Amino acid sequence: MIERGAARFTLDATQQRAAQGELFVLEPESVHTGMAAVPEGWAYKVLYIEPDVLHHWDERDAAAPRAARWVVFRDVSLRGALERAHAALACELPAGLAVEEAVLDAVAALRPHLRPGPPSRRRDRTEHAAVRRARAHLRERWDQRVTLAELAAVAGLSRFELVRRFREQDGITPHAFQTNLRVDEARRLLAAGGAPAAVAASCGFADQPHLTRVFKRAVGVTPGRYARA
Secondary structure (H helix, E strand, C coil), rough: CHHHHHHHHECCCEEEEEEECCCEECCCCCCCCEEECCCCEEECCCCCCCHHHHCCCCCCCCCCCEECCCCCCCCCHHHHHHHHHHHHHHHHHCCCCHHHHHHHHHHHHHHHCCCCCCCCCCCCCCCCHHHHHHHHHHHCCCCCCCCCHHHHHHCCCHHHHHHHHHHHHHCCCHHHHHHHHHHHHHHHHHHCCCCCHHHHHCCCCCHHHHHHHHHHHHHHCHHHHHCCC
16 A cells, blocks of 8 residues: 555556555566656555465355456555554554454455455355354453464354454454453452552553553543542
């Protein structure tokens, strides 16, 4: 995604230009040039996606998409998803649920710009049981780091399918579900007189500022104010 200026490049004997606010998709192994299209140059962020990620897309529901429909284009929703993915990657390493969900959302927003593969006739009838298994796993490990790969293995679904079906059934993502469990426990500990710093450590938050940000967003007040009330 181009953040500033504009770039021009040659791709498969075609001339391409991407300006500020535009996105471009390049196929793996494609040979291309890259240079400034304006005197001030350009700045951009790139998300490199392993081909297997798309190959296993919704592996139980649909065939893998084949290729990009176009090279340079505009899509406000996809750009926003990419920006959130980059922000998550910059803030949380090693990657946990928040990062993986943000990246999967970006890949999901990319899908309309891909050529669909042949339709699949397979249907999965284990949706409710799969999501229940994932939910139970998160309840057991509410204060621990859980990856989507781990959760998907428990559910018996692909990572893409798990996030989509979890959201369809519960209205939130697995990460949001785990965060709600942590906030509920934090409320209980704070009401019992626990110090915010100790509560943050007990509930799986990175530190007290992390607890404060999440808690205030969920409850409407800071942990300290909640405890005093």
